Amino acid sequence: MTHWIDRQSDAFPSLDRALRNPNGLLALGGDLSAERLIAAYRHGCFPWYSEGQPLMWWSPDPRTVLFPEELHTPRSLQKTLRRAHFRISYDRAFTEVISACAQPRSNDSGTWITPAMQAAYCELHRLGHAHSVEVWHAGQLVGGLYGIAMGRLFFGESMFARMADASKAGFVTLVKDLQQAGFVLIDCQMPTEHLTRFGARDIPRKTFASYLQQYLDQPGSMAWQRT
Numbered sequence: 729m730t731h732w733i734d735r736q737s738d739a740f741p742s743l744d745r746a747l748r749n750p751n752g753l754l755a756l757g758g759d760l761s762a763e764r765l766i767a768a769y770r771h772g773c774f775p776w777y778s779e780g781q782p783l784m785w786w787s788p789d790p791r792t793v794l795f796p797e798e799l800h801t802p803r804s805l806q807k808t809l810r811r812a813h814f815r816i817s818y819d820r821a822f823t824e825v826i827s828a829c830a831q832p833r834s835n836d837s838g839t840w841i842t843p844a845m846q847a848a849y850c851e852l853h854r855l856g857h858a859h860s861v862e863v864w865h866a867g868q869l870v871g872g873l874y875g876i877a878m879g880r881l882f883f884g885e886s887m888f889a890r891m892a893d894a895s896k897a898g899f900v901t902l903v904k905d906l907q908q909a910g911f912v913l914i915d916c917q918m919p920t921e922h923l924t925r926f927g928a929r930d931i932p933r934k935t936f937a938s939y940l941q942q943y944l945d946q947p948g949s950m951a952w953q954r955t
């Protein structure tokens with residue numbers, strides 16, 4: 729039976745209570761306040777739901793992650809990066825990035841990044857927890873991604889591209905900078921063919937939880953000042 733969270737409680741159930749089918753559904757209800765979102769990431773779960781559905785919290789097993797030192801950059805993308813085809817910045821256009829990520833994909837008419845989700849993550853950005861990567865070409869925003877940084881961990885949320893290789897260039901640049909700043913793991917949540925090409929792989933949820941316990945309170949040195 730799925731656990732329900734009321735608005736007066738910020739407690740999440742133990743991760744081992746998450747359902748196997750659908751994989752990782754941990755709880756329903758609650759809200760998208762900054763305090764609850766921070767508690768969710770620290771606990772090992774994240775919100776994911778569609779407009780009209782109750783708020784759902786997930787912690788899949790296994791968990792898809794990328795260890796920065798295992799990043800694989802395809803040769804074609806290496807050439808693109810060497811040509812300096814794009815300019816990449818951090819935290820210069822968070823609202824625009826999350827809005828672009830929320831736009832429906834060509835093969836899907838819906839989005840899980842609802843207006844309420846956008847507002848919640850913009851608040852996390854204001855508080856210094858959520859960060860954006862912007863990819864520019866000829867002065868135009870052509871790609872990007874956003875996520876949450878806590879301790880020496882980065883929790884990726886979504887990305888978008890309006891030009892070939894734009895989001896890939898932003899992602900690879902971010903991973904390399906996070907590695908330099910002492911980050912040890914990037915949470916990708918669930919597997920995709922796109923992320924697997926870059927070296928993402930599955931680890932047991934218990935292993936993921938151990939990384940949370942060990943590194944959430946160890947500050948990284950990421951400056952978030954790339955321009």
